[in-house]
Every structure is written in structure tokens, then in C-alpha cells.
Amino acid sequence: MKPIERSTKLDGVCYDIRGPVAQEARRMEEEGHRILKLNIGNPAPFGFEAPDEILKHVIHNLPTAQGYSDSQGIYPARVAVAQYYQQRGIRGADADDVYIGNGVSELILMSLQALLNNGDEVLIPSPDYPLWTAAVNLAGGKAVHYRCDEQQDWFPDLSDIKQKIGTKTKAIVLINPNNPTGAVYDQAFLLELLKIAREHRLVVLSDEIYDKVLYDGIEHVSTASLADDLIMLTFGGLSKNYRIAGFRVGWLFISGAKNLARHYIEGLNVLASMRLCANVPCQHAVQTALGGYQSINELVVPGGRLYEQMDLAHKLVNDIDGLSCMRPKGAMYLFPKIDRKKIRIKDDELFVLDFLRQHKVLLVHGRAFNWPEPDHFRIVFLPHKEQLAAALGKLAQFLPGYSQ
Numbered sequence: 001m002k003p004i005e006r007s008t009k010l011d012g013v014c015y016d017i018r019g020p021v022a023q024e025a026r027r028m029e030e031e032g033h034r035i036l037k038l039n040i041g042n043p044a045p046f047g048f049e050a051p052d053e054i055l056k057h058v059i060h061n062l063p064t065a066q067g068y069s070d071s072q073g074i075y076p077a078r079v080a081v082a083q084y085y086q087q088r089g090i091r092g093a094d095a096d097d098v099y100i101g102n103g104v105s106e107l108i109l110m111s112l113q114a115l116l117n118n119g120d121e122v123l124i125p126s127p128d129y130p131l132w133t134a135a136v137n138l139a140g141g142k143a144v145h146y147r148c149d150e151q152q153d154w155f156p157d158l159s160d161i162k163q164k165i166g167t168k169t170k171a172i173v174l175i176n177p178n179n180p181t182g183a184v185y186d187q188a189f190l191l192e193l194l195k196i197a198r199e200h201r202l203v204v205l206s207d208e209i210y211d212k213v214l215y216d217g218i219e220h221v222s223t224a225s226l227a228d229d230l231i232m233l234t235f236g237g238l239s240k241n242y243r244i245a246g247f248r249v250g251w252l253f254i255s256g257a258k259n260l261a262r263h264y265i266e267g268l269n270v271l272a273s274m275r276l277c278a279n280v281p282c283q284h285a286v287q288t289a290l291g292g293y294q295s296i297n298e299l300v301v302p303g304g305r306l307y308e309q310m311d312l313a314h315k316l317v318n319d320i321d322g323l324s325c326m327r328p329k330g331a332m333y334l335f336p337k338i339d340r341k342k343i344r345i346k347d348d349e350l351f352v353l354d355f356l357r358q359h360k361v362l363l364v365h366g367r368a369f370n371w372p373e374p375d376h377f378r379i380v381f382l383p384h385k386e387q388l389a390a391a392l393g394k395l396a397q398f399l400p401g402y403s404q
């Protein structure tokens with residue numbers, strides 16, 4: 001019998017955060033090794049648990065959540081999301097503008113499937129959260145990467161963005177707060193970016209899933225609050241701010257020039273109805289999460305667990321000769337630079353594998369985030385301080401003699 005080939009639709013589609021390096025970690029686990037997995041931003045396994053009231057609300061609604069819901073999501077969840085964006089300064093936000101999905105991931109896929117024709121280009125940051133690149137390519141589009149500048153606190157390089165806009169450019173993706181760099185963009189930058197989007201009639205897709213995971217007093221501005229004349233798609237969810245990644249709850253909120261997006265919205269509705277609806281019991285978490293006490297605020301200030309871990313990981317990484325790293329302003333990752341004059345690396349994936357095999361700690365190589373050079377990696381700072389210090393101690397020991 002002929003072997004089954006994978007579809008050519010998958011050319012250019014990859015998600016290396018759970019790719020070969022993670023598979024090697026699994027193989028090692030099956031051999032009996034204990035691996036510290038610093039590859040995924042999954043707060044709960046590290047002891048960051050959901051606020052109790054969210055669990056209570058989901059459990060309370062379980063008996064009546066057995067049926068499918070409206071394809072866009074249950075009404076109280078959509079109202080809660082709309083009100084959240086009203087409070088963040090977005091005029092006219094309405095429950096009908098909200099789509100609840102099985103995580104932001106599902107909505108990223110849906111939003112691009114509904115938007116792109118073959119060959120349409122989408123501007124995506126480099127480094128990126130790689131689902132964006134994969135989802136554009138899967139939808140038949142072409143991911144065109146714009147450079148974020150490490151010397152400028154990892155802000156996107158506006159001149160690079162301008163240069164990369166062509167006749168086929170349809171949309172631009174922003175990840176703010178950023179995964180993997182930890183950058184948070186200020187209003188002045190966002191306004192400049194919106195000028196470009198306006199000039200070239202680009203749809204703006206703003207992934208704001210970490211919009212409450214902010215350090216050192218930085219404020220987050222939702223891009224959609226700054227423009228109502230463009231088509232704005234804002235993505236948010238419960239996985240990170242409320243530490244319930246396993247519940248798979250996210251949303252897409254459409255605002256701005258909705259009158260210009262009528263056909264697009266019809267397409268999105270078809271896709272939403274084809275997958276029937278998002279997990280219904282967990283949709284009940286949205287209203288409680290957004291409306292209730294924001295316990296994340298305790299975690300991200302000095303003395304709070306996430307802040308202290310960020311602070312320590314940042315310091316320890318910068319203490320290692322040959323590494324340097326911006327202090328993150330948001331999210332839960334560091335994206336350190338490897339000085340290749342000091343540490344001889346040609347292949348960053350091999351570097352991650354070598355470290356994994358020797359020290360049983362799993363990182364992700366920078367090229368998995370569509371960063372062009374083999375000189376970065378990403379580390380998740382979710383483990384307790386002792387565990388983080390031990391893992392970074394191993395890195396400090398491993399790096400000096402390392403060469404490929």
C-alpha cells in the first residue's frame with residue numbers, strides 16, 4: 001500500500017515549542033529521567049492555581065452546561081468581555097462583537113482562515129509566538145516577519161515594517177505583552193503603528209493574552225482603544241491572567257470599522273458555527289474571572305511570586321558570562337541573547353538538546369520563535385525560585401565550555 005503523505009497545506013506549518021526538543025524530553029521521561037520543563041507557559045503545574053471562585057462558578061454551572069451553546073459563546077461571557085473592553089476605553093463594544101473559543105489558539109486559526117486568500121501576506125513579529133506564523137501559512141497566506149529590536153527594548157522596528165508592506169499585505173499582528181521577549185508597547189509606539197496600518201488599510205490583529213501580567217508598574221494599552229476607523233481584532237483569554245490554561249477559554253473581540261468587515265464577519269460566523277461552540281462549562285469562568293477580584297495583581301508586584309521569580313531569573317541569566325537579557329515588562333518568559341563570540345553555537349536547537357540531555361532541563365531555541373539567528377533561547381520563569389536557581393545554575397555550569 002502507498003504510504004500516506006502529509007498534506008502540502010502543512011508546508012511552512014510548525015510549532016516547535018512542542019516539537020522535536022519536547023519529544024526528546026518525553027523520550028527521556030519514558031526512560032525514567034525527571035525533566036524540568038521550561039518550554040511551555042503553563043502556570044498550573046507550577047502551583048499557580050486558579051482563583052477558587054472561578055472553580056466554584058464552573059462547578060456550580062456544570063449541571064446546566066451539558067448542551068451546546070450559541071456558536072459565539074454564552075451570553076454572560078460575551079457581555080463580560082464586551083464590558084471589559086468598554087472599561088479599557090473601546091467605544092461601542094458589544095456582546096455580538098465577541099467570539100468565545102477553545103483558547104485563543106482556536107480563534108487565531110479561525111480568524112486567519114476567514115481572512116486570507118492564497119498568497120495574502122500578514123506581517124508578523126520576529127521573534128513571534130509561533131502559532132501566528134503557522135496559522136497564516138496554514139490558511140494559505142504568507143507570513144512576512146518584521147524585526148523587533150533588542151536594543152530598543154524589543155520594540156518592533158517601524159521602518160522594517162514599512163519596508164515589508166507590499167500590495168499583498170492584508171494584516172499586521174502585534175503580540176503585546178510579547179511572548180517571547182516580555183516587551184510591552186507604549187501608546188506612542190502604538191499610535192505610530194496605527195498610522196502605518198491606516199495608510200495601508202491593514203487589519204490589525206492584537207494578541208493581548210498577557211494583558212494583566214505586567215511588572216514594574218508598566219501599564220498596558222489595548223491597541224483597539226486607540227483606533228475606531230480600522231478593523232481591529234483583539235485576542236484575550238483566561239489561560240495566563242487566571243492560570244487556567246487547561247480550561248481552554250479565550251476570546252476574539254472585533255472593534256473599529258466593523259461596517260467594512262461585514263463579509264469577513266459572516267465568514268467568521270460560518271467557521272464558528274462549523275465547530276459548533278467552545279467548551280460550555282468553562283465558558284462560565286469568564287464572567288467570574290473578569291468581574292471578580294483580580295488576584296493576578298498580587299503575583300506581579302514585589303513580594304508576589306511571579307514578580308520575584310522574574311526578578312531572580314533575570315538577574316541570574318545576566319550573571320552568566322555570555323548571556324544577556326532584557327528585563328521583561330510583561331508575560332512569563334525571558335528571551336536571552338547568547339554572545340556567539342564567547343559561546344560557539346551554530347545550531348540553537350542542538351544547543352537546547354545538548355543541555356537537555358546533560359542537565360534534564362528543557363528550554364526552547366530562539367529559531368522556534370521565527371528568530372533568524374541561532375543566538376537566543378526562551379525560558380519560562382514559572383518554577384519556584386529554588387528550582388529556577390538550580391536550573392540556571394546548571395546553565396551557568398554548562399555554557400562556558402560549550403562549543404559546536
Ligand code: PLP
Nearest residue numbers: 103104105129179209237239250
Ligand atoms: N497567544 C500567545 C502570545 C500565547 O503565548 C499563547 C499561549 O502560550 C496563546 C496565544 C494561546 O493561548 P490559549 O491557551 O488561549 O490557546
